Amino acid sequence: MKKYHYEDFTSGNGIGRVMLKEKCIACGSDRRETAFDLGDTRIYRCPSCGLGVADPIPAREDLKKRYEAEYYETGYSEGIERRPSEAAARLLDVLEKHTGKGRLLDIGCGAGAYLAAARDRGWEATGVDVSPFAVNFVREKLGIPVRSGFLDEAGFEESSFDAAIMVHSLEHQQDPAATLGLTKSLLKPGGVLFVSVPNFAGVSALRRGSEWEGLQPGFHFYFFTPGSLRGIAARAGFEVLEVSAPVEIISGASVDAVLGSRAGALARRVARGLMGSAIDRARKRASGPAGGDTITMMARRPEGGI
Ligand SMILES: [Zn+2]
Secondary structure (H helix, E strand, C coil), X not given: CCECCHHHHCCCCCCCHHHCCCCCCCCCCCECXXXXXXXXCEEEECCXXXXXXXXXXXXXXXXXXXXXXXXXXXXXXXXXXXXCHHHHHHHHHHHHHHHCCCEEEEECCCXXXXXXXXXXXXXXXXXXXXXXXXXXXXHHXXXXXXXXXXXXXXXXXXCCEEEEEEECCHHHCCCHHHHHHHHHHHEEEEEEEEEEEEECCCHHHHHXXXXXXXXXXXXXXXXXXXXXXXXXXXXXXXXXXXXXXXXXXXXXXXXXXXXXXCCHHHHHHHHHHHHXXXXXXXXXXXXXXCCCCEEEXXXXXXXXXX
């Protein structure tokens, strides 16, 4: 059984070392196992809570350069005009039940689809993104004031937001525990946080293994299970209201479509196996169904908390 050590965690030029912890940031375990060796990147997994961590995690300046060019010029730019209006409307419905329409912060706002939807419904919406391309797009095309850089560079005022959202953003962070801690301080007491991330314990991740789209070496550094996401949020001081990974959310396809596909035999075998093992374990740690491709979490900054 290996212990976490910086030396163990440091490969190649060692640029990830300062960002990695000796213990699991979600559950405190000092054990780890290699989940995937992808060549340039190794993915470790905590055997206790299932959290995955990439090694190495690029240094901040290196990461910024990647988002300045590559990321938005390749796959992401195809989706930049696509407005996930239905998803945004559903999310805003939920947030408004908790806080009404107030000040919203979108961390990792990308092309600003959620910000636009929120503004159109009467929220005072702002965001932050590390990509100058995305930030310019949101400012110029949507007319929404957003800040450029990492969250801790953005200079937002403490206790000033009613709600914060991180839609497929936390897995990109170099230190998600620190990001959540900072996010909590930016929320008003009683303010709510919504997080969605790819599910490392989901049907697709378990079925596709090292081919899973959610791994995205060089851009995704943490790979969450329902239990580990809950653990990180709780350690950051949030009151976790709900964690869920509905099985109907499987890469945009229904469970039936996935399990009935041409690769169906293997998928069904894997699904049966994981329904009886990994998913059950994950489900026990979550408050809802746990096998889908996306984990969502609602959490709250406690009233009177620090
Ligand atoms: Zn853990």
